[in-house]
Amino acid sequence: MPKLSILIAEKSYLIRKGLVLILAEFPQVGNIVETDNEEAFISLVNKNNFQILFLNPSFIRSGKFHTTFEKIPSPRAPVLIGIISREDNKKSQIKFAETIGFDENKSHLLKKIENLILRSSGYQPEEEGTSELSEREKNILRHIALGFTNKEIGEKLYISAHTVITHRKNITRKLGIKSVSGLTVYAILNKIVGMDEIRL
Amino acid sequence: MIIRQDNKMADLIHMNYLLISVINRFGIDLGFRDKTVFEVCREHHIDVRFFLEIVNAFHDKDYFPDEDLQDFSIRLIVDYLAKTHRYYLDEKIPEIEQLIDEMVNTCFNQTDNLNMLQKFFKEYKEELAHHTKREDEVVFPYAIHVEKAFTRGKADPDLKNQMNGYSITDYINEHDNIEEKLFDLKNIIIKYLPPPKNRALCNKVLSELFNLEKDMNDHSRIEEKVLVPKVIVMEKQLRKQDN
Numbered sequence: 291m292p293k294l295s296i297l298i299a300e301k302s303y304l305i306r307k308g309l310v311l312i313l314a315e316f317p318q319v320g321n322i323v324e325t326d327n328e329e330a331f332i333s334l335v336n337k338n339n340f341q342i343l344f345l346n347p348s349f350i351r352s353g354k355f356h357t358t359f360e361k362i363p364s365p366r367a368p369v370l371i372g373i374i375s376r377e378d379n380k381k382s383q384i385k386f387a388e389t390i391g392f393d394e395n396k397s398h399l400l401k402k403i404e405n406l407i408l409r410s411s412g413y414q415p416e417e418e419g420t421s422e423l424s425e426r427e428k429n430i431l432r433h434i435a436l437g438f439t440n441k442e443i444g445e446k447l448y449i450s451a452h453t454v455i456t457h458r459k460n461i462t463r464k465l466g467i468k469s470v471s472g473l474t475v476y477a478i479l480n481k482i483v484g485m486d487e488i489r490l
Numbered sequence: 491m492i493i494r495q496d497n498k499m500a501d502l503i504h505m506n507y508l509l510i511s512v513i514n515r516f517g518i519d520l521g522f523r524d525k526t527v528f529e530v531c532r533e534h535h536i537d538v539r540f541f542l543e544i545v546n547a548f549h550d551k552d553y554f555p556d557e558d559l560q561d562f563s564i565r566l567i568v569d570y571l572a573k574t575h576r577y578y579l580d581e582k583i584p585e586i587e588q589l590i591d592e593m594v595n596t597c598f599n600q601t602d603n604l605n606m607l608q609k610f611f612k613e614y615k616e617e618l619a620h621h622t623k624r625e626d627e628v629v630f631p632y633a634i635h636v637e638k639a640f641t642r643g644k645a646d647p648d649l650k651n652q653m654n655g656y657s658i659t660d661y662i663n664e665h666d667n668i669e670e671k672l673f674d675l676k677n678i679i680i681k682y683l684p685p686p687k688n689r690a691l692c693n694k695v696l697s698e699l700f701n702l703e704k705d706m707n708d709h710s711r712i713e714e715k716v717l718v719p720k721v722i723v724m725e726k727q728l729r730k731q732d733n
Contacts, residue, residue: 324552466681471613472674475606479682485602 293320294411297340299331299349300324300373305392309344309373312403318411335368341410343368344390347382369410421464428482430457434470435477435488492553493545495528495538502527506549511705515573516541540566547716548708554715564637567717568630574709575622582702583615589695597686604686607678614671621668629661633721640724644731653729658721672703 296313300306306324313319323338325331328351335343372379372386379389388406390399423431433443440458444451467473477483493502499522502509510520522530531538540562546553590611594604632652639645645653676699679692686692 466677467674468670469674471610472671472678475610475674475678476682478606479603479678479684485606 294318294341294407295321295339296323296342296344297331297334297338297368298322298324298344300344300346301326301349302346305346305373312400313407316404316407318407340368342371342406344371344373345384345386346373347378347384350384369406371406423461423464427457427461427464430454431461431473431477432483434458434461435474435483437488491550493527493542493549495531495542496526498522499525499527499530502545508701508704508708509545509549511577512545512548515570515577516544537562537566540570543716544570544712547712551708551711564633564717564720567712567720568633571709571713571717572626572630575626578702578706579615579619579622582698582705583618586695586698586702587611587615589691589698593686593688593691593695596688596691599687600684603683607675607683610671610675610678614675617671618668625661629658632656633658633717636721636724636728639728645728649728653725657725658718661718669703669706672699672706675699676703 296319298306298309300309303326306326310322310324313322323334323340325334328349331349334340369388370384370386372382372384372389373392374382374386374389375391375393376389379386388402390402394402429447430443433446438446440451440454443454447454461473462468465473465476467476474483474488478485478488491505499513499518503513503520516534516536518530518534518536525533527541528538531541543562590604590608594601594608597604635649635652636658639649676696679696679699
């Protein structure tokens with residue numbers, strides 16, 4: 291699963307830093323970008339693909355907010371989170387999927403953010419525990435360790451090179467190992483391939 | 491916190507002990523008594539603004555240099571970065587290598603696995619050496635070349651040629667994959683290696699790997715936030731004159 295990319299648009303340094311600290315503790319979170327001015331905000335939103343956007347609506351002065359977001363096709367539009375109290379949200383022109391207020395207590399706030407991140411990262415509880423490799427993946431890993439290219443593996447196993455790449459991505463995600471030599475070490479440690487079969 | 495010239499040098503280290511390796515690269519040793527950053531830099535003939543730029547960029551990953559603080563020469567930055575490369579290759583890597591060797595020599599319950607780890611680390615070392623060599627021999631001289639032309643106000647034909655095929659931004663793009671193996675190695679030890687007999691040694695290797703990774707990330711950030719933007723501005727200016 292690719293990591294979440296998050297934008298925080300808020301003038302207050304104090305609040306930005308606090309949010310960053312909380313968000314950075316989640317393994318699902320990748321890139322966190324902060325901005326404290328509207329101009330940079332608009333260009334960031336246009337250039338990047340954020341999944342979650344924390345926004346203080348008082349931040350937007352020029353009324354360009356809606357025109358900025360109309361340009362983004364809907365599946366790519368980030369989940370909007372207002373940095374705003376419940377009362378102010380009723381008056382807000384922007385429709386937020388969720389709000390976080392300044393006065394919320396710790397456990398309430400953390401729960402909200404956790405839910406948000408789990409939802410946005412496409413987390414499915416039943417997938418938990420499937421970090422074990424499938425037999426197919428083990429077989430592909432074996433061939434990677436033996437030094438075959440994606441194309442060669444595809445030919446040997448009668449699948450397309452593209453499918454091999456997809457399997458490789460899944461293997462890397464499950465194991466947390468990216469390089470070929472790292473994967474080889476894993477394969478040997480787990481007796482998927484014998485040490486005498488390969489030269490490292 | 492933003493580090494300033496009237497801060498006590500000792501307080502810097504209390505705040506972030508990883509800065510020890512940074513000040514060492516500047517040729518500064520411990521034992522500064524109550525001297526301030528300004529005083530220590532003066533003693534060592536170090537440009538204090540440059541020093542502050544580096545320690546701040548290293549300490550705070552969101553630190554963004556003020557433009558008026560950026561008027562020191564590219565040569566200074568490049569010298570510092572090259573010194574950092576030497577620090578990795580001549581000090582840090584051999585240190586970790588020695589720990590891993592020790593692990594191989596003292597743990598008899600899984601000699602094969604540890605031999606494999608040792609080889610893996612050697613591979614990483616070679617990759618790192620290759621990467622830093624390219625920066626030392628191609629990227630840094632290029633940056634200095636650009637600065638020279640910029641000060642002179644004109645690019646010589648040689649540099650024009652180079653600028654046609656290469657820009658410092660390409661260098662940012664080349665920059666990723668080097669951390670991959672380090673990341674893998676950490677995960678192999680944390681998740682997959684059967685626990686070696688000598689637990690203390692294994693923990694030490696792991697914490698050294700974490701420190702190295704952190705140091706390298708901070709190092710890359712200095713390259714990307716301090717060096718690259720300066721060169722981009724100069725490249726632009728030089729290209730403009732051409733047209």
